[in-house]
Amino acid sequence: MFAAERRQLILEMVRANGAVSLRELARVVQTSEVTVRRDVRALEAEGLLDRRHGGAVLPGGFTRESGFPQKSLSATAEKTAIADLAASLVEEGEAIVVGAGTTTQELARRLARVPGLTVVTNSLLVAQALAHANRVEVVMTGGTLRGTNYALVGSGAEQSLQGLRVSRAFLSGSGLTAERGLSTSNMLSASVDRALVQAAAEVVVLADHTKLGTDTMFQTVPTDVITRLVTDEPPAHDDRAATELQALADQGVQIAVAGAGAGAGAGPVAEDGLPSGPSGRQPRREVPLPGQRRTRSAPGPLRSPSPLTSEPADRDRPTRMADLRRR
Known part of the structure; x- marks a missing residue:
């Protein structure tokens, strides 16, 4: 999977769930947490998400509540x-x-x-x-x-x-x-x-x-x-x-x-x-x-x-x- 494809998928997961751990992102995109962390950092630089403790959340400081299927x-x-x-x-x-x-x-x-x-x-x-x-x-x-x-x-x-x-x-x-x-x-x-x-x-x-x-x-x-x-x-x-x-x-x-x-x-x-x-x-x-x-x-x-x-x-x-x- 190319970097652009990974980052798009990461962004979609965060938008759907409100907050996603690096571990979960790495599992879904089938790559290492090191690579995912680099992708998350790049997406944060574009203002598309915020990094948090071991994961990523929607931008704006406070995460919104996700639905039961996502949780x-x-x-x-x-x-x-x-x-x-x-x-x-x-x-x-x-x-x-x-x-x-x-x-x-x-x-x-x-x-x-x-x-x-x-x-x-x-x-x-x-x-x-x-x-x-x-x-x-x-x-x-x-x-x-x-x-x-x-x-x-x-x-x-x-x-x-x-x-x-x-x-x-x-x-x-x-x-x-x-x-x-x-x-x-x-x-x-x-x-x-x-x-x-x-x-x-x-x-x-x-x-x-x-x-x-x-x-x-x-x-x-x-x-x-x-x-x-x-x-x-x-x-x-x-x-x-x-x-x-x-x-x-x-x-x-x-x-x-x-x-x-x-x-x-x-x-x-x-x-x-x-x-x-x-x-x-x-x-x-x-x-x-x-x-x-x-x-x-x-x-x-x-x-x-x-x-x-x-x-x-x-x-x-x-x-x-x-x-x-x-x-």
Whole structure:
């Protein structure tokens, strides 16, 4: 493929998806990430797109929200690994909330094997993934259907969450930065996500490395409210993503890193003591980074003596940033 053809295809992918990782671009155009990075740099010089941490986005600073078909084809291996690791955090008999998104949909598919689980969600895709799980109770919010991501939004959804108390909230979004936390491109989705957070004692964000450092219009979860981030291992050359992870860790976020090959191995417990989860796969090690504060109690409504409340995470194990690269 000639350079002009590659760059046209890259531009079309970014316009269709809003944001695409270098890894995904290299796979589609069947060339190396080095070549793709050079193409992206040339397209940025023409003002046709903007470079971001390990990827490219539409020009203008804030990415727009792409539709479900585009999202479902982006970073599929990374989402699978993240879902495997996130599922290992869920215990039998727990009550949780799960937000809308393609990564949370992957998580829901793995939660179908957790007995006694109660899942509250505003996502039709999450509910569909759990529809035939006999031992899982699914509770859906009310609200108005938003077709682009198959989620219930609006005042009906938010009101149905009032008075709810669960152990954990699992959320994804369009971008994640240490400065603003999790954000999304749609105001209605952001409002419902904030209501989901208020119902949970612990907030777990699921975000692949392409979302690290990406800032979108509406903040959903401030950084100081995020208990844990489950992400994939950034590419070795992506120093900016690693820097963002470090900044999140410095603000007290527990970092859990899963690689695309995290499904290898067997056994009930991984080497760090985390359970392998309902899928039977070993998750990657949870990685506290230098500078993390000790256990942080969630502010305001997130604190509760409810029996559903999880124990605070251990944030005292020092690990160098280089350990992320070795995994």
